[in-house]
Amino acid sequence: MSNPKIKITNLHKAFGRKVVLDGIDLEIAEGESLVVIGGSGTGKSVLIKCIQGILTPDKGSILVDDQEVVGVSEKEKELLHSKMGMLFQGGALFDSLSVWENVAFGLIENQNMERKAAKMEAIRVLRQVGLAPDVADLSPSELSGGMQKRVGLARAIATRPEIIFFDEPTTGLDPIMSDVINDLIIESVKGLGATALTITHDMASARKIADRIAMLYQGKIIWQGTVKEMDKTNNEYVRQFINGSSQGPIKVEV
Amino acid sequence: MLVRPIQKFLRKLGQPLVTFFSRLGELSLFVARSVYNCFTPPFYLNNIWRQLVDIGFYSLPVVALTTIFAGMVIALQSYSGFSRFGAESAVASVVLISVTRELAPALSALMVAGRIGAAMAAEIGTMRVTEQIDALTTLSTNPFKYLIAPRVIASVIVLPVLVMIGDVIGIFGGYVVGVYQLGFNPANYIKSTIDNLQALDITTGLVKAAVFGFIIAVMGCYNGYKSKGGAQGVGDATTNSVVSSSILILIFNYIITGMFFSK
Ligand SMILES: Nc1ncnc2c1ncn2[C@@H]1O[C@H](COP(=O)(O)OP(=O)(O)OP(=O)(O)O)[C@@H](O)[C@H]1O
Numbered sequence: 203m204s205n206p207k208i209k210i211t212n213l214h215k216a217f218g219r220k221v222v223l224d225g226i227d228l229e230i231a232e233g234e235s236l237v238v239i240g241g242s243g244t245g246k247s248v249l250i251k252c253i254q255g256i257l258t259p260d261k262g263s264i265l266v267d268d269q270e271v272v273g274v275s276e277k278e279k280e281l282l283h284s285k286m287g288m289l290f291q292g293g294a295l296f297d298s299l300s301v302w303e304n305v306a307f308g309l310i311e312n313q314n315m316e317r318k319a320a321k322m323e324a325i326r327v328l329r330q331v332g333l334a335p336d337v338a339d340l341s342p343s344e345l346s347g348g349m350q351k352r353v354g355l356a357r358a359i360a361t362r363p364e365i366i367f368f369d370e371p372t373t374g375l376d377p378i379m380s381d382v383i384n385d386l387i388i389e390s391v392k393g394l395g396a397t398a399l400t401i402t403h404d405m406a407s408a409r410k411i412a413d414r415i416a417m418l419y420q421g422k423i424i425w426q427g428t429v430k431e432m433d434k435t436n437n438e439y440v441r442q443f444i445n446g447s448s449q450g451p452i453k454v455e456v
Numbered sequence: 457m458l459v460r461p462i463q464k465f466l467r468k469l470g471q472p473l474v475t476f477f478s479r480l481g482e483l484s485l486f487v488a489r490s491v492y493n494c495f496t497p498p499f500y501l502n503n504i505w506r507q508l509v510d511i512g513f514y515s516l517p518v519v520a521l522t523t524i525f526a527g528m529v530i531a532l533q534s535y536s537g538f539s540r541f542g543a544e545s546a547v548a549s550v551v552l553i554s555v556t557r558e559l560a561p562a563l564s565a566l567m568v569a570g571r572i573g574a575a576m577a578a579e580i581g582t583m584r585v586t587e588q589i590d591a592l593t594t595l596s597t598n599p600f601k602y603l604i605a606p607r608v609i610a611s612v613i614v615l616p617v618l619v620m621i622g623d624v625i626g627i628f629g630g631y632v633v634g635v636y637q638l639g640f641n642p643a644n645y646i647k648s649t650i651d652n653l654q655a656l657d658i659t660t661g662l663v664k665a666a667v668f669g670f671i672i673a674v675m676g677c678y679n680g681y682k683s684k685g686g687a688q689g690v691g692d693a694t695t696n697s698v699v700s701s702s703i704l705i706l707i708f709n710y711i712i713t714g715m716f717f718s719k
């Protein structure tokens with residue numbers, strides 16, 4: 203077996219006294235789609251940001267293609283980012299740029315594509331995520347939440363990255379739109395042959411896009427396995443989470 | 457025993473002091489990073505151009521209004537003040553010196569700090585809390601180069617230009633009051649202005665303007681970049697940027713004046 207695309211070992215991250223990640227161990231194989239589930243505020247977004255080098259972990263190691271990510275220089279980070287794409291939880295579209303300029307950002311700024319060609323490419327990717335070409339010249343603030351997610355998705359895949367991160371791609375969308383986004387994620391990941399790490403607490407979405415699921419609880423990965431294994435597991439934490447029950451070992455601080 | 461209260465007092469003093477110095481360290485690092493990124497490629501010329509227009513062109517009305525009234529007031533004040541010593545003829549040169557050395561740079565900078573510094577803090581702060589800055593990073597773009605360097609570069613270039621225009625308008629304001637209200641002979645007023653014109657007065661004003669431009673951009677960007685916690689955080693960043701840059705402008709105004717003119 204080849205080495206994993208991403209290998210996280212004993213990752214720790216705290217903000218002040220608040221410990222968020224408390225020894226994460228996780229591996230993602232090349233071309234695999236891993237979904238991390240976990241309650242609100244358990245540090246799922248923090249985990250993704252550590253892998254991307256946006257946040258610096260306190261301890262531990264993250265290898266991407268066998269190269270250490272923790273503590274590398276800005277230049278090396280830029281190189282690292284050029285093979286990654288990210289769909290942000292809140293979209294994070296640049297509101298000073300038009301929709302197509304958002305999608306083409308990486309193409310223009312990093313791959314030095316001509317603006318004309320970049321716009322054509324952006325329109326092609328927009329169509330791929332189900333948006334008509336006349337959306338291209340709008341400003342992101344003129345779009346609905348679902349459309350913004352699609353644009354965010356288009357921006358994430360436009361540079362054809364090897365690794366794509368999806369931070370709660372379906373949160374805040376109606377069930378049908380969620381399913382459309384799920385299909386788009388599967389299509390674009392399989393189409394690019396990319397490795398994908400998705401974060402969600404939408405179980406329908408997790409079931410659909412995951413090759414493998416991992417559950418984050420109190421700063422640790424407490425369970426991982428396939429969807430089938432998940433349905434058969436005796437792990438009480440996982441069972442409570444997938445059933446969405448307030449009764450069980452997971453206590454919500456109110 | 458006196459030890460207890462002293463300990464308590466020191467402890468109370470300690471926390472803010474630690475906060476203050478860690479802030480100062482953070483700010484110094486930010487300034488160093490900003491300056492470094494102003495001089496290293498890539499340069500985003502489009503962004504620099506947009507900032508030049510935003511800061512320069514759209515600040516013209518504010519600067520013009522501020523300086524013309526400043527010049528007019530100085531003409532009135534110096535006339536009424538100097539008439540006690542029979543030195544009314546000094547009005548033209550007093551207007552010239554105070555506008556070019558002090559009023560045009562300091563007042564323009566304070567106005568621009570309110571207009572531009574606040575806008576920078578609000579824009580970058582919003583980008584921070586909506587994760588747009590993280591998004592830039594994940595698109596292999598250094599936010600310091602893409603967002604901050606263009607603002608700093610444009611601001612340092614454009615403030616001296618604004619102040620030069622402000623100089624002319626302010627002196628013109630003094631001339632209008634001098635000639636039409638105080639009854640000076642126009643030719644004499646102009647002659648006395650030109651006779652007293654000194655390069656040093658103008659250049660110190662322009663040096664100040666460049667420094668103030670730097671302060672405005674850096675404080676605006678710093679407060680925006682470090683803002684957290686949603687809309688309220690952005691609001692705080694805006695206020696902080698205006699207050700801190702205004703105070704720094706006044707402090708540096710004194711320091712630079714001292715460097716050029718103290719004997
Ligand atoms: N920059 C930061 N500074 C301080 N605390 C932070 C920061 N980022 C995240 N946290 C804290 O870390 C914890 C985990 O946050 P995170 O955003 O990773 O949650 P999450 O699992 O993504 O939740 P959600 O499902 O609601 O998005 C939260 O308690 C949050 O307050």
Ligand SMILES: [Mg+2]
Binds near residue numbers: 246248291
């Ligand atoms: Mg999150």
